[in-house]
Amino acid sequence: MEHPDAIAYGKQYPEFWVQTPHNGQPASVGNGIHIAFIASTQAAVHAFHEAALAAGGVNEGAPGGRPDYGEPYYGCFVRDPDGHKVEASFWHTGLE
Numbered sequence: 001m002e003h004p005d006a007i008a009y010g011k012q013y014p015e016f017w018v019q020t021p022h023n024g025q026p027a028s029v030g031n032g033i034h035i036a037f038i039a040s041t042q043a044a045v046h047a048f049h050e051a052a053l054a055a056g057g058v059n060e061g062a063p064g065g066r067p068d069y070g071e072p073y074y075g076c077f078v079r080d081p082d083g084h085k086v087e088a089s090f091w092h093t094g095l096e
Helices: 043-054
Strands: 006-009 015-021 034-038 058-065 073-079 085-091
Touching: 043 058, 043 073, 043 085
Parallel strands: 034 085
Antiparallel strands: 006 015, 058 073, 073 085
């Protein structure tokens, strides 16, 4: 899948994105790096968040819903020790 300033890859939907920073500035540590993982449950999102903080990450958004992302979204954000933003998210399907 291609968009202006971005390209995405995936088997069923775009899972891996590469794009320029949203703010138009050059890519650098913490600007232009956002790694996201799909979790299988809300509990997995919590476990990821706890493990990331225990490994030296910084909280950038505790596990929970994000109304701007839509009702099915449940996730969290951390900064790794190098300053990169990392996300874990679970998407409710209604079938859980």
